[in-house]
Amino acid sequence: MAGENLAETYILIHAFLSSREHTKAAKTVKKAAKESKVVNIKSGIAPTINTSLEKIILEWKELSTRVTELETSIEQLNGEIRDLKATHPADKRSHSPSTSSR
Numbered sequence: 001m002a003g004e005n006l007a008e009t010y011i012l013i014h015a016f017l018s019s020r021e022h023t024k025a026a027k028t029v030k031k032a033a034k035e036s037k038v039v040n041i042k043s044g045i046a047p048t049i050n051t052s053l054e055k056i057i058l059e060w061k062e063l064s065t066r067v068t069e070l071e072t073s074i075e076q077l078n079g080e081i082r083d084l085k086a087t088h089p090a091d092k093r094s095h096s097p098s099t100s101s102r
Helices: 002-019 023-035 053-087
Strands: none
Touching: 002 023, 002 053
């Protein structure tokens, strides 16, 4: 699975760079992919992957924003928990069974 993801990543980056006429960078990615023996990128062949690098980046940005929002919510909830614990201290009585009932 990891090899497939890496191969797809090489292909998408190569396609992205090629489509923007960054030929030197695209050749470097192609060479790195071939040397890593993960995938041999063929020039002039469109990737058969059903997504694009742009779509992946957009999804990543959206998820990053959500993670930040969730982290903020967690911090707020932790603060509320601390406040509740401070205003309602734990019951100090012992929770062990009574031995005086014999």
